[in-house]
Amino acid sequence: MTLRSLLVCLSLGTYVACLAPSGPWDAFNFAPASRTVYPVSIRETSGNVSSIGDGLTLSGDGSYVTLDFAFEVAGPISLYFDDVSESSSIALSFTESPLFISPTTSDDSDTVSADMSYDGVLNVPAPLPTGYWTQPAAQMRGGFRFLTIVSTSDGAVSFSNVSCGLNFMPHVESLRDYSGYFYAADPKYVDQNFLTKIWYAGAYTVQIDTIPYDTGRDPNHPSPGWANNYPIGNTGAVLVDGAKRDRSVWPGDLGISLPTQFVSTNDLVTTRNALDTLYAMQSASGALPYSGPPISATAGSDTYHAWTLVGTYTYVLYSGDFAWLQHVWSNYTRGVEYLAEKVDETGLLYVTGVLDWGRIGQGGNNAEANALYYKVLTSGADLASWLNDTDLADAYATNASALKPIFNDALWLADRGMYRDNLTTTFCAQDSNSLAVVFNLTENATQAASISEGLTANWGVYGATAPELPDTIAPFIGGFELQAHFIAGRGARALDLLHREWGYMLYTPLSVQSTLLEGYTTNGSLYFRSTDGYDYDASYTSHAHGWSTGPTSVLSFYVLGLQITGPQGQTWAVAPHTAGLPYAEGGYETPLGWFGVRWSLDEGWWNATVCTPEGTSGSVTLPVNGTVSVDGDAAAPDDSALQLSGGNHTVSVQLIA
Ligand SMILES: *[C@@H]1O[C@H](CO)[C@@H](O)[C@H](O)[C@H]1NC(C)=O
Ligand SMILES: *[C@@H]1O[C@H](CO)[C@@H](O)[C@H](O)[C@H]1NC(C)=O
Ligand SMILES: *[C@@H]1O[C@H](CO)[C@@H](O)[C@H](O)[C@H]1NC(C)=O
Ligand SMILES: *[C@@H]1O[C@H](CO)[C@@H](O)[C@H](O)[C@H]1NC(C)=O
Ligand SMILES: *[C@@H]1O[C@H](CO)[C@@H](O)[C@H](O)[C@H]1NC(C)=O
Ligand SMILES: *[C@@H]1O[C@H](CO)[C@@H](O)[C@H](O)[C@H]1NC(C)=O
Ligand SMILES: *[C@@H]1O[C@H](CO)[C@@H](O)[C@H](O)[C@H]1NC(C)=O
Ligand SMILES: *[C@@H]1O[C@H](CO)[C@@H](O)[C@H](O)[C@H]1NC(C)=O
Ligand SMILES: *[C@@H]1O[C@H](CO)[C@@H](O)[C@H](O)[C@H]1NC(C)=O
Ligand SMILES: *[C@@H]1O[C@H](CO)[C@@H](O)[C@H](O)[C@H]1NC(C)=O
Ligand SMILES: *[C@@H]1O[C@H](CO)[C@@H](O)[C@H](O)[C@H]1NC(C)=O
Ligand SMILES: *[C@@H]1O[C@H](CO)[C@@H](O)[C@H](O)[C@H]1NC(C)=O
Numbered sequence: 282m283t284l285r286s287l288l289v290c291l292s293l294g295t296y297v298a299c300l301a302p303s304g305p306w307d308a309f310n311f312a313p314a315s316r317t318v319y320p321v322s323i324r325e326t327s328g329n330v331s332s333i334g335d336g337l338t339l340s341g342d343g344s345y346v347t348l349d350f351a352f353e354v355a356g357p358i359s360l361y362f363d364d365v366s367e368s369s370s371i372a373l374s375f376t377e378s379p380l381f382i383s384p385t386t387s388d389d390s391d392t393v394s395a396d397m398s399y400d401g402v403l404n405v406p407a408p409l410p411t412g413y414w415t416q417p418a419a420q421m422r423g424g425f426r427f428l429t430i431v432s433t434s435d436g437a438v439s440f441s442n443v444s445c446g447l448n449f450m451p452h453v454e455s456l457r458d459y460s461g462y463f464y465a466a467d468p469k470y471v472d473q474n475f476l477t478k479i480w481y482a483g484a485y486t487v488q489i490d491t492i493p494y495d496t497g498r499d500p501n502h503p504s505p506g507w508a509n510n511y512p513i514g515n516t517g518a519v520l521v522d523g524a525k526r527d528r529s530v531w532p533g534d535l536g537i538s539l540p541t542q543f544v545s546t547n548d549l550v551t552t553r554n555a556l557d558t559l560y561a562m563q564s565a566s567g568a569l570p571y572s573g574p575p576i577s578a579t580a581g582s583d584t585y586h587a588w589t590l591v592g593t594y595t596y597v598l599y600s601g602d603f604a605w606l607q608h609v610w611s612n613y614t615r616g617v618e619y620l621a622e623k624v625d626e627t628g629l630l631y632v633t634g635v636l637d638w639g640r641i642g643q644g645g646n647n648a649e650a651n652a653l654y655y656k657v658l659t660s661g662a663d664l665a666s667w668l669n670d671t672d673l674a675d676a677y678a679t680n681a682s683a684l685k686p687i688f689n690d691a692l693w694l695a696d697r698g699m700y701r702d703n704l705t706t707t708f709c710a711q712d713s714n715s716l717a718v719v720f721n722l723t724e725n726a727t728q729a730a731s732i733s734e735g736l737t738a739n740w741g742v743y744g745a746t747a748p749e750l751p752d753t754i755a756p757f758i759g760g761f762e763l764q765a766h767f768i769a770g771r772g773a774r775a776l777d778l779l780h781r782e783w784g785y786m787l788y789t790p791l792s793v794q795s796t797l798l799e800g801y802t803t804n805g806s807l808y809f810r811s812t813d814g815y816d817y818d819a820s821y822t823s824h825a826h827g828w829s830t831g832p833t834s835v836l837s838f839y840v841l842g843l844q845i846t847g848p849q850g851q852t853w854a855v856a857p858h859t860a861g862l863p864y865a866e867g868g869y870e871t872p873l874g875w876f877g878v879r880w881s882l883d884e885g886w887w888n889a890t891v892c893t894p895e896g897t898s899g900s901v902t903l904p905v906n907g908t909v910s911v912d913g914d915a916a917a918p919d920d921s922a923l924q925l926s927g928g929n930h931t932v933s934v935q936l937i938a
Contacts, residue, residue, distance in 0.1 A: 760831020
């Protein structure tokens with residue numbers, strides 16, 4: 282931590298949001314300094330396009346220019362009409378991927394259509410105004426990189442000063458004011474700054490997915506066209522699934538986007554707004570919705586029901602917001618009961634709400650759903666104990682303890698070394714095996730190692746295909762697989778997957794090279810879910826999906842190794858994985874203060890500094906064996922973990938030669 286940020290944190294008394302220290306990592310922050318951004322280059326032109334100074338003239342019907350903002354942006358376009366004739370008119374089209382640049386249509390954001398014809402263009406008819414013009418707020422695009430301006434009349438039109446007014450995270454002054462940071466060297470990869478870049482790409486993706494509550498996607502408009510003026514929450518800004526689409530609250534997505542938000546901007550109020558949307562829609566049966574408005578599917582998904590409950594725990598763990606927890610507590614406990622009622626004579630939950638993240642074959646005594654139910658019970662026990670409801674905490678913990686051996690007896694395939702999908706199949710999925718490790722359903726380290734090994738059978742050059750959604754790479758589930766490899770002690774393998782899957786997404790010229798794709802096919806194409814709802818409309822795929830940002834929290838939680846285990850970090854655990862890397866540093870804040878770690882592995886030493894707030898306590902698990910000292914004094918770790926109180930500590934390990 283630098284002196285500057287320390288002063289910022291300490292000088293203002295009890296709790297103020299404090300900024301992460303500045304350093305070389307700031308160069309990788311995608312968030313711009315100003316909310317007004319300008320295109321940086323012309324990507325292509327067609328017809329008669331001429332430029333004078335920074336102005337452009339389009340002459341004749343169909344002449345167009347495509348401008349490149351160089352990264353993913355969102356918000357209304359403004360420009361200055363310098364010269365128009367009475368009959369001049371233009372149209373605007375937008376796209377995330379450069380593959381879909383077209384003067385006649387935008388990439389699809391509203392409805393799938395195999396010929397990409399749904400959204401069309403935004404017509405600005407004659408007579409054009411002269412002077413300053415701004416796109417109507419309802420027709421702003423929620424996510425794009427390329428803007429095409431086309432002349433739609435025989436006349437000429439001259440304009441200049443094209444800009445986009447970024448309208449996400451409206452409640453913060455500077456989009457670059459992060460409360461966390463991450464920086465690491467990745468010397469064996471083609472781009473040594475990759476890990477730092479992907480951390481910031483994930484952070485920026487979640488920022489652009491944090492939208493004003495009244496700018497959700499409105500399904501009620503004719504095609505061609507689109508509208509982003511639907512209320513998807515009640516107040517402020519809301520964390521949604523994606524920038525271009527759906528611009529709705531989806532509880533599963535929070536399983537990844539919420540931890541990303543915590544370690545980068547700590548803008549948790551927008552997650553609380555999302556959870557409020559979901560609880561307000563709870564049905565009399567106790568069922569929580571599959572998604573927020575306007576899709577508003579209720580009671581269709583047992584797994585997404587569980588994700589709202591898990592998100593509740595995660596939000597309260599990070600924020601310590603017990604007042605809000607008390608406010609939703611009766612809804613929460615009804616939600617747990619709703620799942621308990623689905624447990625059948627096998628002792629496993631039987632899924633009847635089969636909607637899920639897009640996978641097929643959901644249903645029955647499904648392993649992924651039961652792993653989620655287990656997480657609901659273990660985390661529900663923590664929530665109940667934080668509210669001093671010890672009877673309920675015991676009841677949840679008892680049910681969790683009962684479920685774990687049943688899960689293992691019924692679903693573990695010893696010959697495959699993986700969990701099967703349900704009781705009537707030998708098929709093994711990516712989601713359940715990853716989540717079983719992450720949620721601690723494994724009974725021993727051998728099992729976790731075997732799952733980590735088994736999952737690699739699904740790998741290709743572009744990442745991990747999810748066998749439960751054939752021909753599909755699902756970075757949402759990939760984010761849990763990354764965690765599973767680290768937990769299994771296979772850090773280098775996790776980095777290998779990170780390079781393949783997130784390296785592909787960040788660098789491929791098909792993408793916006795700044796925010797992260799919703800998903801893609803095994804061969805790297807954008808035909809995500811073509812046979813599963815997206816009808817071969819590759820333009821519909823979102824390029825800024827919070828559920829694909831797994832690496833951001835994974836790098837903070839497993840490479841830095843910094844995790845909080847009690848509300849606001851009252852207790853914490855530092856367990857870095859060196860994973861073949863020489864160096865990492867970073868941290869984040871909670872209302873208790875700054876948590877930071879810096880470690881290096883060099884010349885026979887592993888050295889670390891660990892900074893946590895006074896009054897907290899935690900453990901440091903060493904990633905290497907050797908002669909240990911803490912704050913200069915010899916120390917004898919118990920089971921390779923040191924117990925420390927809050928404050929600054931230096932830990933040095935001289936490796937055994
Ligand atoms: C292109 O447009 C400019 C400006 O309107 C005009 O002077 C020129 O004649 C046009 N050229 C062609 C080939 O149409
Ligand atoms: C140029 O665009 C910016 C951003 O929309 C605006 O603030 C400024 O007033 C514009 N300048 C002119 C001359 O239109
Ligand atoms: C709890 O659920 C009911 C619907 O069953 C809803 O009306 C209410 O707003 C919810 N309470 C909270 C705090 O979200
Ligand atoms: C524990 O599990 C049993 C059996 O599924 C169920 O009847 C009971 O409601 C559960 N208790 C809680 C607190 O969830
Ligand atoms: C069990 O899993 C298989 C493979 O995913 C799936 O095809 C089947 O439909 C599932 N069974 C039930 C009852 O859902
Ligand atoms: C739980 O009990 C402890 C000890 O009495 C108290 O400090 C704490 O405020 C209580 N928690 C809540 C959420 O009421
Ligand atoms: C995993 O579960 C076992 C009980 O089955 C428990 O002893 C252990 O502490 C759990 N580990 C974590 C990290 O929660
Ligand atoms: C680990 O747990 C699995 C599932 O219960 C069991 O089949 C296996 O024998 C255990 N392995 C070891 C080494 O204890
Ligand atoms: C990639 O996969 C998609 C979907 O399976 C297919 O439509 C496309 O033709 C493939 N592209 C190449 C270059 O093989
Ligand atoms: C690690 O710490 C030890 C003990 O303080 C010191 O002698 C050594 O130079 C340090 N190594 C590095 C690479 O910082
Ligand atoms: C430390 O040594 C023990 C005993 O040889 C071994 O089991 C363990 O894996 C080692 N730990 C690390 C982090 O290398
Ligand atoms: C913590 O360490 C930083 C340097 O990394 C130092 O500036 C600061 O004074 C230390 N804080 C405390 C409370 O010791």
